[in-house]
Amino acid sequence: MNHDSAPRLVVYTVLVGAVAAFLIGLFLWTINKGFDLTDESFYLLGYTYPAEYSSGFTSFNLIVSKILSPASTSIIGYRLAGLFTTVAAGLLLAGGLWVWIKEKYQAGLLPFGLLAALFVSGNFLQYSIFPRTLFYNNINSFCIAAFASSVLLYSAYPSAKGLKWRHAFLYIGGIFIGLDLFVKGSSSLGALATGLVVLALYAGLANIREWYVPVGIALAGFVTGLLLFFVSIQSFGVWHTNFVHETQLLLQTSYNGGLLVRYLKDAYPIIRTLIYPFSIFILAGFFLTRAYLRRQWRPALALQIGAAVLVVAFIGYEALRTGLYKNTHLNYNRSAVWFLALLFVVTAMFAAAYLEQPFRKLKWRKIIIAAWLILLPFVGAVGTYNNLFMNFMLDINYWLALFCIMFVSMPAVSVLPVVRGIVFLVPALVIAEQSAYGLVFAPYVQATNMMEQKVPVALGQTHAPVVLQLDAQTAAYMTELRKSMRQAGFRPGIPIVALYDMPGLVYALDGISPGNPWMFGQLDVRNCDALAKTRLDLTKAFVLVNEKPGPQILECMKSHGMNFPSGYTVVRRLLSPYAANQYGWRDYQDTVTVYAPKSRPLR
16 A cells, blocks of 8 residues: 555644644743642652662662762753653654554655654643653653664564664663663563564564564663663662562552452443443444445535534533543543543544455554554553553553554545544644643642742752742742741751651752651551661651651651650641642641751750
8 A cells, every 4th residue: 555645644743743832832831830749759859869768669769860960950950851751752652653654554654743743742641640850650651662662663674684773773672671670660571571572473474583583682672771770770689679678568558459459440430431422432433434435424514514513512511511621630530531532433443444445454463563552551551559541641652653553554534634633633632631731720739720830939959959939828838837947956958757748848848758758648667667777867857747647657766766746846837738739639638747856956
């Protein structure tokens, strides 16, 4: 098959490119606004004090610190690093898919600019769900994108001789997935295993005696990634000891309920929303495509426009009625249903096109790639204790890549503007709406939306000074807290035990959370473990409390020289503006009490 639809896709390239540019611009507008007390600060503490936090289950903070700390990276610097990996991951996947489609379909079917804009936009979904700084899921997605791109590049020429550059790319992709083992091990191993199966099958179908070549190259890259970590980041012995300890701790505190059962429960509301209202459009995609190809349906332009208006109005009404337009944390994790529905709609259209043109054989090697692309979002999410259907949206680009492959596989249908809209514009617009809602109107666990963040506040005064714009209440809260701590004798670098869920206050005050950046509510087993492995002098530690400490943590504190609360003085009680955030996660932690050790005189 040889047809060139690229010239007619210029408009779509411009429109999707405008979405990508809008999202990048929106991110840059918010880059100096807002401060998250929980996840973002957890990552920042990990990067700032890698020696204190070198024994976690994941070592992503050690890798990031090794690369960025020499530059004395600030909060804004880490947010820019997150933006870089977001854009770079999209460009890598776009390059791999563009080469693969160009080779397999013998034509420049899709402009590279369209693929790049679509995948860059797709990566912005993470900012609807998580904070903006560089973090482990962001790094994990980048590593998988690098590996997936290298597999696609190699698969474009499975039986070619020479072309040594494709071997080099595959080796580099293997290095990234090897490093990813220390970022998110479950995803790294899942991507490697499925990628090796794809390479073996793909190369074997071209030349059964050559399947071991790409498999060997990818494995060599993977091993090289492991060696790079053990040589330049952390020795194998230290890593192994930490990994065994942290795995046992993780099983005690996080996975007792069983992940599979949890994932199945998460699927129920998604399936229910798929049945209504989206099954209507899935069925319509199949039957209307079939009718069109049989020349049984050629509606007038006015009728097409009218139908489109009705569809948009109906979906808009359902989105407003159910709150589906909100970001995933605020619509009961149903944002994923947008992309599941789109996947089924495009697949239904492809199935109809194939049934009407049965003489066009399905190519097994293309089916192998398509199946892998379907799996990769789940590979990137598996192992998470979050809602699985929330985390797989971080890697939704692999489904968008599958849309593009199905699009070029049905040329008789792809000429229709409605099909191009469903494949390119609809995903981009849904991503833009979800990302903008999360970035601006419901920033991750913050007191107010971004438009109210206007008061400048200096943070990170001792390690990486930066001025962020915060809302008035939060700015006053930070100022009063810092003043009270200073008057009580606190100085930068002194340990702070923040009970609970307040790594952001530790970071903002230039303190150090002992053993773990985050003291988790209702996880005192983990908190006691953090106190046990710190090398800090806890007798000098200040204590912040927003929830009554449990007896287990009190006993652990005493065993480390912290006679709390009798050995401490109450310095100040402050109402926390974070307790009223839209997410409702901290509404019971509305008051923060500052405690100073009695041996430290007030000033």
